[in-house]
Amino acid sequence: MRADDLILFTQVVDLGSFTRVAEQNNLTNSVVSKRIGKLEDELGIQLLYRTTRKLSLTEAGETLYQGAKNVKLATEAVQEAVLDLGQSMTGHIKMSVPTISGDLVLADAVAEFCSMHPGLTVDMSLNNRFVDLIEDGYDLVVRTGHLEDSTLIARHLIDSQWVVCASPKYIAQHGRPLLPQDLLEHNCLLYAYQATGAADWQFKDGDRHYILRISGNFSTDTAGALRKAALGGYGVAYVPRCLVYHDIQKGDLVDLLPDQVGKRLGIYAVYPYSRHPLKKVTKLIEHIKHRYSQIGDYF
Structure with missing residues (x-):
């Protein structure tokens, strides 16, 4: 049994209609019916009584429904937790910065950012080598020069x-x-x-x-x-x-x-490509860019 089929089954029971489930999931009635039928075939037992007026659970269907609800709730909880993580200002950021920028402004700027968000920790490495973000597990690096890796996202900070x-x-x-x-x-x-x-x-x-x-x-x-x-x-x-x-x-x-x-040379904040970048990383970049702008005459 697939988890998404179990979730679909709970939706059918909760909404009481293949049509409404199909509309909610952008599917056709026949696809919903086939997936429920496939679930019954895999279990070797009927789960629903179907009439033209309504759907009702068999005894086996009732048992499965109670367990399937837990799958749905667990899935929703995981999705919510992941979404919260992406939007939260907590957790950990691993970053690498050049020594000059680190000594000049970034050490103070990043420490200030951590003090503004007590649930956040940052590990900032000061070195001049071009680290591999993915291989070395960095969430963010500050680089001077040109970006050659098209799989990374670069935001200009200052020249x-x-x-x-x-x-x-x-x-x-x-x-x-x-x-x-x-x-x-x-x-x-x-x-x-x-x-x-x-x-x-x-x-x-x-x-x-x-x-x-x-x-x-x-x-x-x-x-x-x-x-x-x-x-x-x-x-x-x-x-x-x-x-x-x-x-x-x-x-x-x-x-x-x-x-x-x-x-x-341009100074850039570089991070791995993601359709949904972490809020804590984008907010840190904004904070760093602001701190650079405050000492623009230095550059």
Whole structure:
């Protein structure tokens, strides 16, 4: 016996009409009749007395009806529980974010979101590797760059402009580059996290974008380490502006080529495709987007 046939049987008994059941389920009378007949054949016993005026239960039908009602109630309870889960602000979210965004705004934003929804817990991993959402079981990741997997959904959060910067100490010792080509004569600090290659720096001349291959004696895959090396006066760094925004404002670093850097990447909230995305995930994304907008000047 199939559960949906048992549920259909309870509907026939409750409504007392094949026609009304057919209308409720968008079926034909003959389909409803055949499914009830099939149920009787499988059990080898008559369940309903059929007359032109009404339907009534046999003794076997009454016994089956009592059990089938439990199946229907259990199914409805499961459906309601699943719907509640999808719409609730409780449970758990596993997410991954880049280290810069995590340190700058997301750690505080996500912790604030949890405090707003006491029944919710979030596990936020800070790393720069491109995790596999499905394989690694993530509900949400924040990514910088282009989305290649069409099975995922991406919501734009903000754009991140990159800058070329150095400390006043470095400029005093080695001079200030006025053009991108001048960087070929400077020690350039390499950020190994870049997808395009740590030594490939993107610039623009009007509408034309081009890559300049630079060189240097220090390379790291950690943005914080690159920032400290630049602050120490050890070279020129090419980093997201949000990483060094306060340093530039305070004068500890100088934005060297503000109108010539061509790298500008989108920051996206990415989650697995679903016809019915979880409310807690979409609400968290809205909260994160709002927090990014509050510090838009950083980017």
